[in-house]
Amino acid sequence: MIKNIFGWLFSPLGRIALLIGGLTVLSLAVWGISLTQASPEQPIQFPHNRHVNFGIQCLYCHPGASRGPVAGLPTQTKCWGCHQQMQITETSELLKPLVQAVENNEPIQWVPVAIVPDFVQFNHRPHIAAGVNCEDCHGDMTQVTIAENPQVFNMGWCLNCHKEHSVDNPELRTKLLDCGTCHY
Amino acid sequence: MSKKISRRDFLKLAGMGAATGAALTGCGPASRYVVREPYTQMPEYTFNGQSTYFATTCRECPAGCGLVVRTYQGRALKTEGNPAHPVNQGKTCARGQATLHGLYNPDRVTDPVSQSTRGSRDFSDMDWDAAVQVVADALSNTEPAAIAFLLGPAPDHLFDLVSDLTGAIGAPAPVRYGALSMFEARATLIQATESMLGESRLPVFDLANAGVTFSFGANFLETWLSPVAYTRGYSRMRKQEKRGYLVQFEPRMSQTAAKADEWIPLKSGTEGMVALAIGRLSAEVRGAALPRAFVDVDVAGVAEESGVPVETLLHLAELLAGAERPLAIPGGAALSHINGMATGEAVLALNAMAGNFGQPGGVFLSPVPPNVDEYHHPASLQEMGAFVEQMKAGDIQVLLVHGVNPLFELPNALGFEDAMKSVPLVISFATFPDETALQSDYIFPDHHGLESWGYQRIAAGTDRSTLSGAQPVVVPFYNTRATADVLLAAFAEVGGELAAALPFADEVAFMQDKLLPLVENKDANFNAAEINTFFAYFQQLGGWWGNQIAFTAPAQNTLNNAMTVAAPEFEGEGEFVLLPFVSPVLAESGANKPWLQEVPDPTTTVMWNSWVEINPDVGHELGIENDDVVRIVSEAGAVEVSVYLYPAIRPDTIAIPFGQGHTAYGRYAEGRGVNPLDLLGLKFNEAGDLAYASMRVRIEKTGRKRELARLESKIGVYGEGLGEEH
Amino acid sequence: MKPIDLNEMGAIGAIAQEAEGKWGMVIDQDLCTGCQACVAACSMENNIAFVGEEDASYGRSLQWIRIERFWEGEYPEVKMTPFQPMLCQHCHNAPCEPVCPVFAAVHSPAEDLNLQVYNRCVGTRYCANNCPYQVRVFNWRDYERPEPLNNQFNPDVTVRRRGIMEKCTFCLQRIHRAEDLAKAEGREVRDGEFTTACAQACPADAIIFGRLDDPESRVNQLSKPDRGYQMLEELGTVPRITYFKEG
Structure with a gap:
């Protein structure tokens, strides 16, 4: 009985239908995921590239980065x-x-683009103080209009950099690899 | 003046620029699509991602502690004590911490409203112009003598403004009242001070330097007068080179008694007799001539009446006689008996005998706050009774209520609710929809304390003349308006010659006018050449206080008249004496703050509800267990409440905390617990304070059970044997 | 097979090791008046949820610090034991750490504190069961804080959700803020420069927080050998909080 109901699946046409169905589901899923990853709609299509090309420094509009946790919006x-x-x-x-x-x-x-999850306590100041440049994390703003993240801000990416920066300094390494440095 | 306007604009902008709360749900897509609003203009002294701190005054109780509030992008995040403030020196109590749950309470009155019929909760929004017009009409169309203002217990700028206003139109002076001043029996304390120290003011007890302290029911670690200041004093008292010693006399072990070295569970109302007996015995121990004051004391009779054995009295007398700096403090419950005045005098007589008036570790008169010509004190309950009589007689046509909730804070027996029916127009200026506001015709909500300007004179708790300053730390969250501004606007609306008496554009102009005399004073925490600079400092530092330690040394009193304290009289029928006490955490207005509801009571660890404390032996005898609901019946009324078998209470006494039992006041307070004031009668002592500790009640079982949420049950399950043996 | 490095796994607490510690606290029970200001201050600072009457009576309230008191004797010879503020003792050898299957309860080598990493926690509650001080609390539900109460949230502290264990952090956000400021100014954190929310509020000054590794610090200066003890010392947890007995 069961074989009779699903028998058509084994016919050549049935296999093609199955393939199409499978592809549809897959592409819907990919589309759905890409939706969640796409940059959201901004109130102004802000051209970062133009501003940077005028020679305006990042810190002119986002001065909080050198002072504390939040870079801030102008x-x-x-x-x-x-x-x-x-x-x-x-x-x-x-x-x-x-x-x-x-x-x-x-x-x-504005809709913030570069964000980390709520359980991460990020502070710009020490990063700037350690000589990290804005573009090291946020990418080259001469190339984009609305800011885009060149990479996903996940923990592996953070830790790689923390490890690289503390290769020859065990004390710093302890601090930079400590869970409590970012999570509390 | 332009300076002030720019400041207001700044706050407005700060609020508008407030970043919308980031999504708080973790890393899901929701947090990707948060929206952020930057400031339209960056306020002065504000940086992205950095907090701004503002000094102000705590309005949770009348003590007037200084606060420094951390704000972030226009939101108030955390209150801390102002380290420079002479009352609290950087510290706060639980209520001060939870004041933010008032500011951001979900049940605030958001707009000026009129109510179709009183108590109907059928509100219609008004705009502020119409609201001001209502007040203006009330002021101009009513015989001035029939206009009554009822204000909260704190002597603040609104009290000054209303005093000036009523003075100008010829209306009676505003009446101030708060349940705390009733529980502290302030009128009795002030009168006893007058008779023993010669001046009608609140006394200050220098606990910090006292050697041996006898506290007769003064719960100074909980809510009494200025709890944070007295807790600091207690801490320093214990840290002295020779650790200070504390003895607490009261029928129920309060938090203060729990910290005492000795707890003497005497019969309620016999505190004064015991004080005299100890005075007599201690004079005898020292071998000095017996002061006239103590000659009539019959020690054996006192022991009999109070339940304190003669040996204990003798031991205490020896302790007092041998003490280097003895101190005796009369507390609220001790004074709240028919014999309250005599009790207050008897306890102060112990100080007189020790010769500690004006001495370190002794009794002082509270320094006179600046900017005041006479000492004002809140109304006693007898005065409130007279006020209610006026209402009933129709002598009051317009009642304006601010900063107090009389329907909750006055005993039912006084009949305030009934009397309100005889008042044609009642306007409430409440921030929260409390019981009184709901029985009003209009609610014109004032800002929350953290959104308000103001100053407050400090009546007790400092060693120097202090005027605490308040300023808005955030922009008003709702469409509320400062009551002072409403009154000024209404007054201007009335117009005519009267308006010239209060020619101020707003309350800040009024405050500056009142501060003018202080500008000249060079002997203070700051001084300035003119008022604008002065006002800026006043805001920045959180107030004005003198440099001089201004403990007045009172006239030495002689103990030449024989003193007696009559045996306490009790009202009504019943086996038990009811001792209502103020919940140390909730007090009179904390019940609508969810975090205060969840803070466990210090002695019973009960959260979120009311309880009645009964001695366990009595409970077993009556077949009553923990969490049984019982009916407590007095002459005046009855309440049903869960039982807590409290190991440290006299068998003839039961105790119910005051703080719960709201029938309004927002979702966290409404319909929770009982109000012990419902059980009280109307017996007053000589000073006009209610003899609230003298009501007899009986207990009826209901057969029901209602479990109390307690912290200790948790410890009981898991924490067996926690802690060290002491 | 690669040998397991306990240090790397954050399970250093499993190895009995004496150490001086970095941050510590002194609680003077003679001064504590049980007023609960610390409890309220902690809740306000650390975005702690309130759970309501029903859950509170199940013992699910979320306070990170609580005031304990016990009764001794019977009326009239009854005595209340000194008020005892109980919070995470930040043990050097913390029993909560080795039992966590997902390494959410880990030791911070940099600050020598016990951490709870919320994003790792899966809610097994093993740590709470193994904590001899019973100071870990569990979010049994997503507790609602209706608008606009959420305006009061401290942005420096994660808001926890259902199924997560939490506990006192010694106000790690304040430690970081102070360290960051000190670093920006090119100096060490000074003792007394900042303090935890509970110590800051305490009206009796019964709670003192500070650096254990600085012999001049207030916590070290205050130590009174005749009165000081540590909770459940005999378990060898090496707590970082010293209590002073009454008297």
């Missing part, structure tokens, strides 16, 4: 400081949300 007054003097601010479609936000004194709702 206030719109900071954006406006330059943009109010620029012709393009009036004409560009891309900049409309900025103009609107400034006019209404409403914050721009």
